[in-house]
Amino acid sequence: MANWFRRKKDTPGSAEPLPQEELQHIEEILVPATLAAEPESIEEESLVQEEPTPEKTRSVWRRGLARLRRVLTTPLGQMFRGRPISEEIFVELEEALLGADVGVQTTSTLIERLRERCRREKPQEASVLRTYLRDEMLTLLQKQPNPPLVGEARPWVILMIGVNGVGKTTSIAKLTSRFRGEGKKVLLVAADTFRAAAIEQLEVWAGRLGVELIKHQSGASPAAVAFDGVRAAIARKADVVIIDTAGRLHTKAPLMEELKKVHRVIARELPGAPHEVLLVLDASTGQNALSQAHTFQQLSSLTGVILSKMDGSAKGGMALAVVERLGIPIRCIGLGEKEEDLQEFSPENFIDALFSFADGEM
Numbered sequence: 001m002a003n004w005f006r007r008k009k010d011t012p013g014s015a016e017p018l019p020q021e022e023l024q025h026i027e028e029i030l031v032p033a034t035l036a037a038e039p040e041s042i043e044e045e046s047l048v049q050e051e052p053t054p055e056k057t058r059s060v061w062r063r064g065l066a067r068l069r070r071v072l073t074t075p076l077g078q079m080f081r082g083r084p085i086s087e088e089i090f091v092e093l094e095e096a097l098l099g100a101d102v103g104v105q106t107t108s109t110l111i112e113r114l115r116e117r118c119r120r121e122k123p124q125e126a127s128v129l130r131t132y133l134r135d136e137m138l139t140l141l142q143k144q145p146n147p148p149l150v151g152e153a154r155p156w157v158i159l160m161i162g163v164n165g166v167g168k169t170t171s172i173a174k175l176t177s178r179f180r181g182e183g184k185k186v187l188l189v190a191a192d193t194f195r196a197a198a199i200e201q202l203e204v205w206a207g208r209l210g211v212e213l214i215k216h217q218s219g220a221s222p223a224a225v226a227f228d229g230v231r232a233a234i235a236r237k238a239d240v241v242i243i244d245t246a247g248r249l250h251t252k253a254p255l256m257e258e259l260k261k262v263h264r265v266i267a268r269e270l271p272g273a274p275h276e277v278l279l280v281l282d283a284s285t286g287q288n289a290l291s292q293a294h295t296f297q298q299l300s301s302l303t304g305v306i307l308s309k310m311d312g313s314a315k316g317g318m319a320l321a322v323v324e325r326l327g328i329p330i331r332c333i334g335l336g337e338k339e340e341d342l343q344e345f346s347p348e349n350f351i352d353a354l355f356s357f358a359d360g361e362m
Contacts, residue, residue, distance in 0.1 A: 061353035064335025068316035072100040083126040100317035101286035141347035144329035155233040155241045157273035162280035164247035167308035173205045174342040184239035189229030190215040191222040192246040223265040230269045280306045286315035304331035
């Protein structure tokens with residue numbers, strides 16, 4: 001499975017290539033063209049993914065959080081070593097958390113919890129703050145339950161939303177690959193009709209991944225496409241249907257209203273759907289992503305967040321703010337370009353990876 005997402009250039013028989021500017025965010029994860037040319041010939045055995053070992057999972061998380069760890073963990077190790085608990089320590093710790101883009105409100109919450117624990121337990125050495133901080137971060141991230149990505153309803157409808165450039169299409173491709181590897185029948189729906197290239201791009205992915213795609217012409221009603229997609233999923237007995245939507249700017253009211261219409265149409269056609277409304281946020285935008293999320297949350301019943309591009313960001317502390325301030329779980333986290341790097345979010349894995357190489361430094 002992971003091999004599908006490695007670069008493949010100039011392969012005979014591949015689908016008509018997209019313009020270069022439309023390929024920039026999928027260039028590194030192109031799949032072999034045989035999947036595009038003959039999806040019907042793929043044998044089910046080729047879709048069975050090896051069970052990841054604990055060691056491999058830890059490696060993925062540690063690699064994906066390396067930049068955040070360098071920004072946050074290393075400074076903490078330096079400031080704690082050989083020093084007593086003091087007000088100066090708390091000020092420096094606050095600066096480190098803000099530097100990792102944990103955010104003012106969430107940082108204040110963590111600092112106050114650390115102060116309270118110190119008042120209660122009266123430690124003398126600042127080194128204990130490492131354990132205290134780790135515990136408080138884990139408690140914060142565990143506030144929101146994180147059920148399986150696909151529940152019992154069939155078809156299970158996932159509505160994907162987010163602004164332009166956050167990695168939404170790539171996340172759809174990785175989710176589709178994951179579900180296919182689990183033996184599920186997946187249907188994709190191209191409800192981003194504002195850009196012809198968006199439909200073409202999803203069509204390329206559908207061909208490469210060997211799944212069906214429901215689409216209309218560019219400029220068609222997104223709600224109409226979503227309606228047809230849900231109907232097709234029911235008729236074709238799909239297990240999962242993933243509906244792509246336009247990369248809406250959260251400041252553009254008409255586009256956001258269109259999103260509400262898509263949501264209503266899906267719910268009318270299939271009561272209880274969409275079962276998941278996943279907002280894709282670019283981790284590298286830090287706290288700015290939260291303002292996007294707040295606007296989307298007012299217009300749609302978000303069930304979770306996918307944090308993309310975490311491996312390329314030192315601002316990954318915003319993951320803590322997402323859980324605390326939005327009150328919704330992080331469902332998946334993007335830790336790299338390969339399919340296996342889109343991981344279901346685990347507070348334990350996140351915290352272990354964040355503090356993993358700290359022992360020699362602290």
